[in-house]
Amino acid sequence: AQSVAQPEDQVNVAEGNPLTVKCTYSVSGNPYLFWYVQYPNRGLQFLLKYITGDNLVKGSYGFEAEFNKSQTSFHLKKPSALVSDSALYFCAVRYLSGAGSYQLTFGKGTKLSVIP
Amino acid sequence: GAGVSQSPSNKVTEKGKDVELRCDPISGHTALYWYRQSLGQGLEFLIYFQGNSAPDKSGLPSDRFSAERTGGSVSTLTIQRTQQEDSAVYLCASSPRRDNRETQYFGPGTRLLVL
Numbered sequence: 001a002q003s004v005a006q007p008e009d010q011v012n013v014a015e016g017n018p019l020t021v022k023c024t025y026s027v028s029g030n031p032y033l034f035w036y037v038q039y040p041n042r043g044l045q046f047l048l049k050y051i052t053g054d055n056l057v058k059g060s061y062g063f064e065a066e067f068n069k070s071q072t073s074f075h076l077k078k079p080s081a082l083v084s085d086s087a088l089y090f091c092a093v094r095y096l097s098g099a100g101s102y103q104l105t106f107g108k109g110t111k112l113s114v115i116p
Numbered sequence: 117g118a119g120v121s122q123s124p125s126n127k128v129t130e131k132g133k134d135v136e137l138r139c140d141p142i143s144g145h146t147a148l149y150w151y152r153q154s155l156g157q158g159l160e161f162l163i164y165f166q167g168n169s170a171p172d173k174s175g176l177p178s179d180r181f182s183a184e185r186t187g188g189s190v191s192t193l194t195i196q197r198t199q200q201e202d203s204a205v206y207l208c209a210s211s212p213r214r215d216n217r218e219t220q221y222f223g224p225g226t227r228l229l230v231l
Binding site for chain 2: 032
């Protein structure tokens, strides 16, 4: 069965410092991994995805994520945090269900707070 | 271009009433998904449409929940005889086709509160 773990419920970082939001996954077959961000009272916004190729994936708003197959991780990173990055971040893995749909399984989410 | 839209944005209803939630996917997207986001359960898959058919309904929590899609576009999620545990944010997503490499794009959600 597929699963995603985000071990930190909350991450606090000072503005201008690098940030990391952690994600590990478990899936049979090739992993297709996604990061989404959710601002208060908003839907999920797509940030980036790993399908194949380079292990370092670049996405929106200066975010990037590093795929590590041996550690089954897909951590989200940004070199310099902004206050506006404060939001809820979800890691997800896409897989083919027995009924034939490409569902997303999400982690529980990590609340990122960037302190001015 | 226009993204996924959902209506209403908020819905307050009394226990036992029926509610309908609407999703307008991105034009041309053949795959449509419904998810539920609640405090206790996080984000859960409910149902998947490919065109007008729903080959995967495995996430629907009970037979009070149903969904349909018409014209390969608009989808409606119906909850009958609502219960307090149905209170959650219902999110709709669409993607261009049935492919695990495709990104799912989400709407803003409908926040349902059952009193």
